[in-house]
Amino acid sequence: xxxxSRFALSSDQGDAAAVLIVFCAAAVFFVAHGLVTQWDLAGxxxxxxxxxxxxxxxxxxxxxxxxNGYAGFLPGYPLLLAPAAHLFPxxxxxxxxxxxxxxxxxxxxxxxxxxxxxxxxQTALAGIALLAFSPFAIYLYNGYSEVALFAGAMLVxxxxxxxxxxxxxxxxxxxxxxxxxxxxxxPLFVPHGWRLLRSGNWFELGAMVALWALPxxxxxxxxxHLYGDPFALSKTLTLWGRFENIGHAWxxxxxxxxxxxxxxxxxGPNAWALCLCAWLLALVATLAGARHLPCTLVVYGLCVLLFxxxxxxxxxxxxxxxxxxxxxxxxxxxxxxxxxxxxxxxxRCAAWGAFAAALxxxxxxxxxxxxxFSFGQWVS
Numbered sequence: 001x002x003x004x005s006r007f008a009l010s011s012d013q014g015d016a017a018a019v020l021i022v023f024c025a026a027a028v029f030f031v032a033h034g035l036v037t038q039w040d041l042a043g044x045x046x047x048x049x050x051x052x053x054x055x056x057x058x059x060x061x062x063x064x065x066x067x068n069g070y071a072g073f074l075p076g077y078p079l080l081l082a083p084a085a086h087l088f089p090x091x092x093x094x095x096x097x098x099x100x101x102x103x104x105x106x107x108x109x110x111x112x113x114x115x116x117x118x119x120x121x122q123t124a125l126a127g128i129a130l131l132a133f134s135p136f137a138i139y140l141y142n143g144y145s146e147v148a149l150f151a152g153a154m155l156v157x158x159x160x161x162x163x164x165x166x167x168x169x170x171x172x173x174x175x176x177x178x179x180x181x182x183x184x185x186x187p188l189f190v191p192h193g194w195r196l197l198r199s200g201n202w203f204e205l206g207a208m209v210a211l212w213a214l215p216x217x218x219x220x221x222x223x224x225h226l227y228g229d230p231f232a233l234s235k236t237l238t239l240w241g242r243f244e245n246i247g248h249a250w251x252x253x254x255x256x257x258x259x260x261x262x263x264x265x266x267x268g269p270n271a272w273a274l275c276l277c278a279w280l281l282a283l284v285a286t287l288a289g290a291r292h293l294p295c296t297l298v299v300y301g302l303c304v305l306l307f308x309x310x311x312x313x314x315x316x317x318x319x320x321x322x323x324x325x326x327x328x329x330x331x332x333x334x335x336x337x338x339x340x341x342x343x344x345x346x347x348r349c350a351a352w353g354a355f356a357a358a359l360x361x362x363x364x365x366x367x368x369x370x371x372x373f374s375f376g377q378w379v380s
Contacts, residue, residue, distance in 0.1 A: 014121050018108040018128050022140075025132035026101040028363070029141045029370050033093070036374035041094040045376050047073070048143030052092040055081035059226055071233060075219060076152075076178030077145035096143025103151040104140045108132070110154035114161060115331055117294045123338040126355060127331030135365040136278060136324040138373055148178035149325055156185050157296050165192050166204070169211040177215045181325050184303035186212075188296050271378065272316035274365070278323040279305070279314060289332030301328035320379070333358060 037043065044052050050070060055078040059070050078085075080103065084095035108128050115124035131137065139146040152175030159168035169189065175182035189208065196205040220230035286293075286301045304326045312319065323329075337358060339351035373379045 014112055014116070014125070015109045017125055018112040019105045021125065021129050021132050022101065022104045022108045025137060025366070026097070026104065026141045028133075028367065029138060030097060032367055032370040033142075033374045036371055041091040044092040044096060044143055045373060048096055049092065051078050051081060051143055051145065052085055052096055054078040055085040055095075056089065071223070071227065074145065074177050074179065074233065075222075076174055076176075076215075077148040080148055081143070093143070097141060100141045100143055100147045103147045104132070107140075107147070107150040107154040110151070110158040111327070111331070114154065114157045114294055114297055117161065118292060119331070119335065120338075120341065122341075123334050124331070126338045127334035129330070129359060130333055130362060131327065131330030133359060133363045133366050134324065134330055135274060135362060135369055136320040136379075137366055138369050138379070139321045139324055142373060144321070145178050146321055146325055149175055149182055150327060152178055153182060153185060153300065153325075153327065156188070157294070157300065160188055160192075160296055161294075165189070166207055166211060169208045170214075173212040173215040176212075177219050179325065181304050181307055181322070184300050184307055187299055187303055271372075272319075275316045275318075275320035275323070276314060278320045278329075279308065282323045282326040282329045285332035286326065286328045289328070289335045292335040293328065293331060297328055297331070301326045 034040075050073050054070060054073060054075065059075075081096060081099045084099045085092075088095040088098075108131075111131075112124050112128060115127060119127070132140070140150060141147070152171055156168045156172045156175065159165075159171065172182060172185045172189070175185065189212070193205060193208065196202075196208070223233065224230040282301070283305055286298060286305065290298045305323075308314070308319070308322050312322070334355070337351055337355040339348040369379050
């Protein structure tokens with residue numbers, strides 16, 4: 001029989017603990033970034049500056065879509081960033097950091113409630129800690145759109161758990177204009193859609209499809225109005241993919257071999273090796289923890305891994321931060337390391353020691369990645 005913990009937390013306290021974990025990781029990122037940049041709150045590195053520019057001024061009206069780099073950035077995250085961007089128009093980093101931290105907190109709360117379907121509270125919180133301090137988790141705090149997908153995807157999983165299918169479809173549609181990886185949420189609606197189809201509930205089925213598709217349609221019509229081309233995004237991404245790395249033009253198996261060679265055989269191991277390892281770790285951890293994690297989270301994670309494989313073929317460019325969007329790595333590792341409350345004292349001490357070692361290792365690489373990003377160096 002499982003003994004009740006003397007330190008058991010209520011649901012609200014569990015949510016507060018999840019937010020506290022995110023705030024601790026965000027604080028580490030903020031302090032490390034500040035020490036590197038001498039507390040420059042105005043500068044934004046890499047793509048974060050483009051998201052802030054879109055949030056502040058919208059998409060620029062440039063005649064040639066292929067010459068307009070901004071067309072390669074979806075509007076979902078800039079719309080969420082816009083309030084902070086207008087509140088702090090001269091402090092781009094601060095506005096991005098505040099928005100990202102709040103979205104990360106929302107995602108952590110939703111993920112905790114999803115994980116509580118199958119896991120003890122301490123295991124769920126441990127999984128969130130491993131996610132919040134994972135090597136590429138800097139993209140949850142540095143003004144990139146991955147954080148919008150985190151909040152949106154976890155909110156969708158939570159709403160599906162509660163049976164709020166129409167609201168979940170609306171959030172999933174919005175997540176799709178944050179990151180294309182949100183397409184991995186689509187299979188989660190198939191069982192309910194099939195039930196609606198068999199019962200002849202055409203109204204709810206149509207409403208669910210419409211809510212899912214509406215944000216994308218609005219975005220397409222806006223691109224048509226602005227640039228005369230509703231497919232400006234796909235054309236821009238295709239242009240980038242073909243010319244920023246020759247490996248994108250090769251067949252998938254060749255791309256995977258090319259990735260391994262770049263990561264370990266060509267002046268490696270290096271940062272690219274870490275990106276490749278992040279994808280492999282996400283795959284192994286998700287499969288290993290599948291029987292412990294909620295089914296919806298596992299299906300979403302595996303679909304994201306497949307999406308990454310079929311769109312980039314593991315070419316290391318951006319692979320690390322794309323692998324972060326699986327969001328199952330931390331919780332899956334926690335299911336294998338965190339002891340149950342019924343385990344003996346020796347087993348619990350050994351398990352918590354292993355978890356602490358994993359968390360310290362993750363945190364150390366997290367800080368290194370923060371410093372590299374703050375210096376303007378390539379991370380993923």
